[in-house]
Amino acid sequence: PHQWRGVIEEYRELLDLPPGVPAITLREGGTPLVPSSWLSGLSGGDVWLKVEGDNPTGSFKDRGMTTAISCALAEGAKAVVCASTGNTSASMAAYAARAGLKPLVLVPEGKIAAGKMAQAVMHGAQVIMVRGNFDDCLRIAREMAWHYPVALVNSVNPVRLEGQKTAAFEIVDFLGDAPDYHLLPVGNAGNISAYWLGYRQYKELGRATKLPVMRGFQAEGAAPLVTGEPFPDPETKATAIRIGNPASWKLAEEARDESGGRFESVSDAQILAAQKELASRDGVFVEPASAAGVAGLLQDLSRRETYVGATVVVTVTGHGLKDTATALEGFGPLVDTVIDAEVTAAAEAAGLERI
Numbered sequence: 001p002h003q004w005r006g007v008i009e010e011y012r013e014l015l016d017l018p019p020g021v022p023a024i025t026l027r028e029g030g031t032p033l034v035p036s037s038w039l040s041g042l043s044g045g046d047v048w049l050k051v052e053g054d055n056p057t058g059s060f061k062d063r064g065m066t067t068a069i070s071c072a073l074a075e076g077a078k079a080v081v082c083a084s085t086g087n088t089s090a091s092m093a094a095y096a097a098r099a100g101l102k103p104l105v106l107v108p109e110g111k112i113a114a115g116k117m118a119q120a121v122m123h124g125a126q127v128i129m130v131r132g133n134f135d136d137c138l139r140i141a142r143e144m145a146w147h148y149p150v151a152l153v154n155s156v157n158p159v160r161l162e163g164q165k166t167a168a169f170e171i172v173d174f175l176g177d178a179p180d181y182h183l184l185p186v187g188n189a190g191n192i193s194a195y196w197l198g199y200r201q202y203k204e205l206g207r208a209t210k211l212p213v214m215r216g217f218q219a220e221g222a223a224p225l226v227t228g229e230p231f232p233d234p235e236t237k238a239t240a241i242r243i244g245n246p247a248s249w250k251l252a253e254e255a256r257d258e259s260g261g262r263f264e265s266v267s268d269a270q271i272l273a274a275q276k277e278l279a280s281r282d283g284v285f286v287e288p289a290s291a292a293g294v295a296g297l298l299q300d301l302s303r304r305e306t307y308v309g310a311t312v313v314v315t316v317t318g319h320g321l322k323d324t325a326t327a328l329e330g331f332g333p334l335v336d337t338v339i340d341a342e343v344t345a346a347a348e349a350a351g352l353e354r355i
């Protein structure tokens, strides 16, 4: 019986890792590419969702964490550190647990979705809250790894991008070629940089005949790549991408320029509306940040950008169950109608006529 072996074993010869490094894996990757009939219908293109919430800890971070933790262990690390808006810390904690490493996470105080926090503590991480934002956390994490015996596993560690680029490989393996457009949310800008690495590598190997146009979407209140200036006080309900000074700024601009792409911002209202539509129309429940690419596609269409006849992949980066509080905010009380335990009362509440 065959099961997907995780991104290191599936793609080892294509990853720039120390030879023979033992894989610490939860069988991440191999995520579904789900056709969106809703977005295909609206755009006249062939729109696919790369559903990264289906990874073991519920976000794309697992792809880069299997490589980062495997390398950290091979290099003799005893403890690992990351700065995070939540998903990186959840993923790091899980892989560190498997590797027997001590996970230490730095998160911005009060801005982490509860699901992500639960994951980090369940996997045994020490969670340190910083009075500051993600950018402050990353600065501290870098300095810690420099002066103290802990290995840094943020995406400034190039081994992270090696793992994350496998998402591009999977897309080309499945579609038979690169898509025409690739849309995705952008925060610290590691993911868009990793996709671009992966697409370029496949093109060079002759496994793809073309490269996609990369379009990255940031939240309006945290859009440094759109304005070209860091945001000292980034703010958005999409806490995963609440980042004012992305670490992979240069690489992301290269991806934009080499692909003929661009960065744009979408408002929190657009993000939350896209999240809701995606859940109720396509059955795909993602966290707010993860809907930024879909919000971007809808915004492009409203501005008469055409995707007619194009193959479009939109990465949805993390699972909706990570942040149920934000999802439920729009709904008022969860239960509107309370009835006596009778079928007639249930039918009446549902507005159904007896047959």
Ligand code: F0G
Pocket (backbone or CB within 6 Å): 059, 061, 083, 084, 085, 086, 087, 088, 089, 185, 186, 187, 188, 189, 190, 191, 192, 240, 241, 287, 289, 290, 317, 318
């Ligand atoms: N979507 C989700 C759900 C994320 O968690 C992140 C980043 C992004 C998109 C943006 O990806 O940073 O590579 O541009 N989350 C990081 C974290 C910062 O700490 O979990 P990026």
